[in-house]
Amino acid sequence: MSTPLRLALIQMNIEAGNPEANFAKMEAKLEEAAALDPKPDLIILPEMWNTGYALTEIATLADADGKRTKAIVSEFCRKYEVNVLAGSIAQLRGDAVTNTIHVFDREGTSVAEYSKIHLFQLMNEHLHLEAGDIPGHFELEGTPAAAMICYDIRFPELARKLALGGAKILFVPAEWPHPRLHHWRTLLQARAIENQMYVVSCNTVGESGGANFFGHSMIIDPWGEVIAEAEEKETILVANVDLALVDEVRGRIPVFSDRRPAIYE
Ligand SMILES: NC(=O)CCC(=O)C(=O)O
DSSP states (O other): OOOOEEEEEEEOOOOTTOHHHHHHHHHHHHHHHHTSSSOOSEEEOOTTTTTOSOGGGHHHHSEETTHHHHHHHHHHHHHHTOEEEEEEEEEEETTEEEEEEEEEOTTSOEEEEEEOSSOOGGGTHHHHOOOOOSOEEEEETTEEEEEOOGGGGGOHHHHHHHHHTTOSEEEEEOOOBTTOHHHHHHHHHHHHHHHTSEEEEEOOEEEETTEEEEOOOEEEOTTSOEEEEOOSSOEEEEEEEOTHHHHHHHHHSOHHHHOOHHHHO
C-alpha cells in the first residue's frame, strides 16, 4: 500500500459580489483546515470562491492576474507546508475574465493553472467569461493529477483525455445548484468509474447570487465507491485516498488497453 494522501475539502457558502468577505472567510477556513489533526496533505476550495456568480459586475470584482490569491495562498502553503488547490477564482486577464484554478505545493510554488473550458450558459457564463483551451494536467507530490471545473464534468471526452494523459486523481471545484443533485452525483461517479480514477469534487453550499447550492462535495474512489460525502451545510470534508488503488482497479478491468479508438475517435 502506498502512502495515503489526506484531503480536506472546504465546502463553504460564498457571498456573491463581496470579495472582501470571501477572502476573509477563505483565509479563516484554510487556517481551520491546516489545524486539523492529522494535518491534511492537500486543501481544496470550491469554484469562483472570490466573487461567486456576480457576473454582471465581474470585471470590476475579479482578481487582477490572480495576484491577491496567489500571494495569500502561496504564503499559506509555505507557512503550513501544505498543498492547496485554490478552487477557482474569477481572474482578470487584460480585458477578459476567466474562471481559473491555481494549485500550489508545500513550498508555495505554483504547480498548475487551469481555466474552465466549458462555459455554462444556464448561468450566463458565456456572456461574461472567457473560456480556457488547455486541459488541466499537473503533478502533485509525484502523482499525475488533473482538474476540471463544475460544468466540465458533463464532457466525458475531456475527462478521458486527462486520464489518457496519466491522471490518477481528478479535482472538480464547483458551484452546482439545486435542482440537479442527481446529475452531480451520477456524473461524478461515472467519470470515476469509466476512467478508473479518484474524483474529488468540492461544491459550494447555501444561497448565493440568487441560486441555491446543495453542497454534497464528494470523494469517489476508482471503483466508483463514494468514500466521503458532505451534507447540505458548511463543512470541511476529510478523507484519505490511496493512489495505489488506481493501478489495482485498472489492472482488474483493463479498460484502457481494451479501447478501440480507431473505431470511435
Ligand atoms: N457552475 C457550473 O458550471 C454549474 C454547472 C451545473 O449546474 C450543471 O448542471 O451542469
